[in-house]
Amino acid sequence: MGILVENVSKNFGSFKAIEQVNLEVKTGSLVALLGPSGSGKSTLLRLIAGLELPDTGKIYLTGKDATYQSVQDRNIGFVFQHYALFKHRTVRENISFGLEIRKVPAKKIQGRVEQLLELVQLTGLGDRYPSQLSGGQRQRVALARALAVEPEVLLLDEPFGALDAKVRKDLRAWLRRLHDEVHVTTVFVTHDQEEAMEVSDEIVVMNKGRVEQVGTPAEIYDHPASAFVMSFIGPVNVLPSSSSIFQEQRFEAPNPEVFLRPQDVVVERVANGTTTPATVSRVIHLGWEIQVELNLDEGQVVMAHLTRDRFKELELEPEQRVYVKPKDAKSFPLYYSI
Numbered sequence: 001m002g003i004l005v006e007n008v009s010k011n012f013g014s015f016k017a018i019e020q021v022n023l024e025v026k027t028g029s030l031v032a033l034l035g036p037s038g039s040g041k042s043t044l045l046r047l048i049a050g051l052e053l054p055d056t057g058k059i060y061l062t063g064k065d066a067t068y069q070s071v072q073d074r075n076i077g078f079v080f081q082h083y084a085l086f087k088h089r090t091v092r093e094n095i096s097f098g099l100e101i102r103k104v105p106a107k108k109i110q111g112r113v114e115q116l117l118e119l120v121q122l123t124g125l126g127d128r129y130p131s132q133l134s135g136g137q138r139q140r141v142a143l144a145r146a147l148a149v150e151p152e153v154l155l156l157d158e159p160f161g162a163l164d165a166k167v168r169k170d171l172r173a174w175l176r177r178l179h180d181e182v183h184v185t186t187v188f189v190t191h192d193q194e195e196a197m198e199v200s201d202e203i204v205v206m207n208k209g210r211v212e213q214v215g216t217p218a219e220i221y222d223h224p225a226s227a228f229v230m231s232f233i234g235p236v237n238v239l240p241s242s243s244s245i246f247q248e249q250r251f252e253a254p255n256p257e258v259f260l261r262p263q264d265v266v267v268e269r270v271a272n273g274t275t276t277p278a279t280v281s282r283v284i285h286l287g288w289e290i291q292v293e294l295n296l297d298e299g300q301v302v303m304a305h306l307t308r309d310r311f312k313e314l315e316l317e318p319e320q321r322v323y324v325k326p327k328d329a330k331s332f333p334l335y336y337s338i
């Protein structure tokens with residue numbers, strides 16, 4: 001096991017930042033800690049790094065009890081959101097820093113740095129200073145520097161958080177490819193569900209200091225364990241179980257709230273026995289899909305996401321009458337409610 005977190009809790013004063021968290025990260029996997037602001041992602045990462053001490057519980061790294069080990073002894077690489085490169089050192093000197101501290105022979109350092117520059121696709125930029133690089137390039141240097149000392153565990157705290165959307169998207173695809181090459185056990189903090197889905201083998205969804213669910217991106221999306229997970233991962237309509245859209249479906253809801261994904265709303269132009277009438281109030285063209293806002297006759301608003309082909313077939317316009325039904329919907333036992 002790459003990382004094992006066993007029953008860990010961490011309080012700041014009377015505030016419970018992490019509550020009885022259990023987590024296993026398989027050796028060589030890339031796992032995302034995903035959750036809203038304040039859910040405890042960074043605190044959990046800092047506990048794994050040894051930057052915080054748990055109040056209770058144990059942390060094992062590559063099979064060894066690391067709970068009270070110092071940061072230096074944990075053999076981890078760390079990258080934060082705000083690149084902490086040394087401004088007065090070149091890219092090459094930044095990457096070699098950890099190796100120099102460990103008194104690795106100069107010749108070996110030279111070879112390793114060139115290898116790392118190639119790995120992070122910065123060959124030829126070794127003599128530049130951080131100020132002469134773009135934000136994305138700086139984060140790649142930070143990753144190369146973290147990888148230089150061959151850590152057993154790589155911890156990334158919103159490494160692309162400060163970058164613009166396009167660079168961020170490129171870098172996450174790059175991170176996935178990099179991970180497939182180096183296979184170092186990696187934990188990656190993000191509050192961006194798309195980023196987590198795209199990059200990771202497994203996602204740990206956190207809420208209020210607790211782990212809500214652990215699973216592959218598909219498991220988390222298709223089988224959310226709680227109302228919180230369902231509404232945090234992907235768009236969702238939250239409707240009362242008494243809504244007319246559910247009446248013909250004999251949908252048994254253990255909770256007065258029912259969760260319906262916009263892509264699971266079936267829209268027809270002609271009524272049939274199982275549909276309910278609605279009026280189109282807005283059409284949003286996003287290019288790859290069309291979002292349609294619908295008003296049910298009793299006043300509830302339902303979003304439907306349609307493919308371009310389906311939208312063309314339906315020829316929808318605002319004010320148009322349509323007939324809708326759910327393809328799939330979920331309700332969670334009440335004790336799971338947010």
Ligand SMILES: Nc1ncnc2c1ncn2[C@@H]1O[C@H](COP(=O)(O)OP(=O)(O)OP(=O)(O)O)[C@@H](O)[C@H]1O
Nearest residue numbers: 012015017035036037038039040041042043044191
């Ligand atoms: N050193 C500290 N002292 C007091 N409270 C803290 C400390 N560090 C974190 N907290 C609190 O613990 C909670 C969890 O913080 P944490 O940074 O782990 O959340 P997060 O999920 O990473 O959020 P974000 O996405 O905003 O970074 C927050 O309410 C935060 O204010």
